[in-house]
Amino acid sequence: MAPPPADYNAAAITVLEGLEPVRKRPGMYIGGTGSEGFHHLLWEIVDNSVDEAMEGHASSVVVTLHADGRSASVVDNGRGIPVDLHPVHKKPALELILCTLHSGGKFDGKNYRTSAGLHGVGSSVVNALSEEMTVTVRRGGFEHKQTFRRGKPTGPLVRGAEVRGTGTTTRFRPDPEIFGVLGFDGDTVRERLEVTAYIHKGLRILLKDELKGENSEFKFDGGLRDYLTLLCKKDDRKPVHPEPFTVDRELLALAGTDKESTVRVECVMAWTDGSRERFACFANGVPNPSGGTHEAGARDAVNKAVRTYIETHDMQPRGLVLTADDIREGLVCIVSVFVADPQFQGQTKEKLNNPEVKAVVDQAIRQALEGWLNQNRTAADAVVTRVIQAARVRVASRNVEDQIRRKSPVNNRLNLPGKLSDCSSSDADVAELFIVEGDSAGGSAKQGRDREFQAILPLRGKVLNTEAGTLEKVLKNEEISNVVCALGCGVGRDLDVSRLRYGRVILLMDADSDGHHIATLLLTFFYRHMPKLIDAGHVYLACPPLFRIDVGQQAPRWAASEVERDRIIKKLPPRSTPEVTRFKGLGEMPPKTLYETTMDPKKRSLYRVRIADGRRMETEQLMNDLMGKDAKPRKREILERMAMVDELDAFAG
Secondary structure (H helix, E strand, O other), X not given: OOOOOOOOOHHHOOOOOOOHHHHHOOHHHHOOOOHHHHHHHHHHHHHHHHHHHHOOOXXXXXXXXXXXXXXXXXXXXXXXXXXXXXXXXXXXXXHHHHHOOOOOXXXXXXXXXXXXXXXXXXXXXXXXXXXXXXXXXXXXXXXXXXXXXXXXXXXXXXXXXXXXXXXXXXXXXXXXXHHOOOOOOHHHHHHHHHHHHHHOOOOEEEEEEOOOOEEEEEOOOOOHHHHHHHHHHHOOOOEOOOOOEEEEEEEEEEOOOOOEEEEEEEEEEEEEOOOOOEEEEEEOOEEOOOOEHHHHHHHHHHHHHHHHHHHXXXXXXXXXXXXXXXXXXXXXXXXXXXXXXOOEOOOOOOOEOOHHHHHHHHHHHHHHHHHHHHHOHHXXXXXXXXXXXXXXXXXXXXXXXXXHOOOOHHHHHHHOOOOOEOOOOOOOOOOEEEEEEOHHHHHHHXXXXXXXOEEEEEEOOOOOOOOOOOHHHHOOOHHHHHHHHHHOOOOHHHOOHXXXXXXXXXXXXXXXXXXXXXXXXHHHHHHHHOHHHHHOOOEEEEOOOOEEEEOOOOOOEEEOOHHHHHHHHHOOOOOOOOEEEEOOOHHHOOHHHHHHHHHOOOOOOEEEOOOOOOOHHHHHHHHHHXXXXXXXXXXXXXXXXXXXXXXXXXXXX
């Protein structure tokens, strides 16, 4: 074994003090330094103000996005952060809270029964990652102010003029050294604050967007019931029963060997005519996109309560097996819990991990739901009818799938679509399937491909939008049916990734708006009906060139967009006279060129389609907005994305 380097000794050990660890590894505390992490700083400050409201000490929160687009402030009328000297550390409590990790008033449960965070890192992390932060406290009849820069005070806490009332104002500007050119997105902030107001019934939240010159006020006396109405409207769903089920209970939970605590469970749900279930989960007012133990408890409760009702009233159809998915199909369920000691997955609170919460939520919802079903027989019968309908559609879809699914490797070859030009290899780890736009492009791809491991399936025109259709309807579409046949792994709930015939499923469309639209339609199909392929990393997008740029005898340059074309031309030597060729479609591209630029594994660029951790709820909403029946969210999304692309192009240029 080689001796350690001479310079590796005690002096080589680095000790990060104060808030240095946060600036060194911000991703550990806010999940990353992209847009989500940037906005997470605001959520931390807002959550602190909401915690005051949860304890009954505040009634309003005002959030301002300032005109510079990069700074924000949060004002509440709570008790105000303590400003007196700490008896041990001999510093103002405000300075300790903002400059020290794991400091705060939420550890012993005396000042806050429930809160969004109990680890004492939220405000100090925001301070560490802010270029500047100023906190003004109204407390004890005076105004107190202190300013910080990158986590360190620029001066002492100063007592100012006499004031009436109490509360805290926090203004901060995230550090461009950490976050670059990022700024606050008004729509993102508005949506988060709106949801917060739904969760905390009666709380007034005001958003002032100085950049847009708009003010938005949120206050919902109906709480979660109002939020359920909003979600159904957004998803274009209609409940199958007139009134939603609601429950609001506090139960004792055993949180450890001998520690008891009270958990408050609030839930609202309705079965709708939608084709999918939707759960929205919150713990202490914080959204948990990845769910957690409260969602697991709610799922179990729904399954048990509905099954009990069906068995009690002898409503089980003969020969039809009802699955948990059948029972929850079309269900929209909002679950909000308040826990004394929440255990979140990571500082970004994506998921609730408290094991004792599952049993409490199960008990609270199951008992109340069983009673509601028995007391509201008309609504209960509508729910059961909806469940039985889901089961029958599932069985019918499976019958259709059985007709098109390959039974064995030999039969698969015989039953493959006529348009498919298959490859020689039967090794799925090697084989690739290119789904190509149009017969013309398919012809070029067939001629240019490597026949050993590359298969080509051309599609005719734009495929069906599968966002709202049932699987039975979707499989009647010839183009979609050909895709399912070619892949050979089944579809829907019976999809078996191990039977997939091609390790890479590559969408190869023209590099224009029509091609992007077709790719989006196919991605919608995979997302809705074959999501396991995306989760397993089998779906890819090819990146064909839109332009060829020739300069004298030099090797040609390729550009996938107009922006990339202009960037390449801009970097050419002075007095160059580039000759630019635009491909109208893949069918116009010589087979050899298509292979060399787009299909050759040694030279091509492929984008793997994946859903980032913690982004499933956001992805679900985006798919609903882009591909759903309501055109308004789609128009808004397109306009916003266009503006973002223009901004990025300008920055890149």
